Amino acid sequence: MTLALLFPGQGAQSPGFLHQLPQHDAVRATLDEASAALGLDVLSLDGAEALRSTVAVQIGLTVAGVAMARALAHEGLVPQFSAGLSVGAYAAAVSCEALAFGDALRMVRKRAELMERAWPSGYGLTAVAGLSETQVETLAKTCAREPGERVYVANVNAPRQIVVAGADAALEAFGARALVAGAHKVQRLAVSVPSHCELLADAAETLTTWARDIPFQTPRGVYVDNRGGRPLYSADAIRADLATNMRYTVRWYDALTVMIESGASVLVEAPPGQVLTDIARGQYPEVAALAASNLPLERLVAIIRRRLGEDA
Template sequence: MTTAPTPRTALLFPGQGSQSVGMLAALPPHPAIAATLDEASERLGHDWRELDTAEALAGTRAAQLALLIAGVATARALAAEAVAVDAVLGHSVGAFPAAVAAGVLDFADALRLVALRGERMARLFPAGYGMAAVLGLPARTLRDLVARARASGDLYLSNYNAPRQIVVAGAEPALDALCRLAVEAGARKAERLAVATLSHCPLLEPVADALAGAIAAMPVRPPRLLYASARRARVLTEAPAIAQDLARNVAEPVLWHDAVELLVERGMELFLQAPPGTVLADLLVEAHPDMRVRQAEALLR
């Protein structure tokens, strides 16, 4: 009797906007997850439950830390259950749990970096800025609309999640103007996202500089898994390149669709999405209806 070959598997980690109240408490009851939550509490100096409330998750620091913790906990539990993962890819702050899962960063250092990232982002733009998603328009059309809406304030294309699902970042008046223009141009939907500040645009250069300085003092190792960058839509194999990727991704666009296509071309046959939510899985199913896509936590219950 022959055993079916193990499919080449990629683990995807979501970014800010995917957080939900109680997301950490809702993780599967697994020893590796419990240990990761305890470690996070010890390293942060406060109980992880303080991150899991509606009030906390409305803030950038708590939301990003919760996503990091959920991703690392899930990756560790999968490893404990001998679920083989061949590649990792993170959306925005999801790059940090991807780096921990690939052995690039220690979890303790990732917690420090993500806390710094969230704190600096919130401090730089405490109010008046945000992000919006536009569905149904190609990038070339949206670029023209962004140029028109910039009359109302800073505005940038920030996340290329799918050919016709693109996120923009900028000042609230410009976002409102862009949403109106997009609907007039035939967009299926144009709406603000549940994020407390903006990201993935040149306005975040000071945050990228702070992260680069912090990560320079930390041990960063070559990945033991295939590490795909959503910032460059490339596989990165050297520790310095991944360190730069982690620091810079906050100030540069997310090339999510291209990064996923890269993994498909690299022969990935099964995609698992780490919690919370199903956003990344839904994008993948839309682009590749025949691809095997599952929620990672379903393998742990």
């Protein structure tokens, strides 16, 4: 039985989340390394005003994820599986040593800049609970036949937990129709770009070219991708996944299922938030799922060790 580290995507952030990371040598070293690599104080990126920037959010999430992974590794807890939702995939790639931290930060900054430049305002994501992917796609096609911009399936987080991307007005209209169609809840997410759809095709192509010379390595352990929800074993495959994942649907439920079916018995979600933890608990209640942001590091480490020991 094994450990999996899960890294959340944009929308999980909250003001002060970097300041709330554990007081640990590995965390402090990670913050210092990030600041040096980017030429700025990364602790300036988690204020309420700073978090209006897609660039600040995506860099901050990457730093938080890597900091937690390193703190756990310092305590002897190295994951056999690493997976991240959307930008969380970059921290996952660092976690399994497929990508150097400094290179990940530079690539994330470029990614976020391209996304923000492509759609600086008026777009985003909405979460829909209670409808299947097929129902959401059918509803989106119905809406597309009417005047106005269309919406796209961006994330399949669980069988009935779908995220759609598009323009503000289109998302509002779609949300109203989704509720009429039987959705339990419709919620606009704290994301200001239309992630994981063809609206970002040009940005993904630019990032692919830009990242061509960034060194990647064969992963240690298993890296599970966003686009197909499957393990990737080569450096080139992971590079392609990271460079293009902004334009393809995130199939998080598939990724989660692959890890659990492959033996992951303890799932730990890196800060901030607990969305991935809640999904895992809801879909696979027999598996231990823990949100690192909700526990002191010492207690988290003790629980992980105990769970792994019980399952061994």
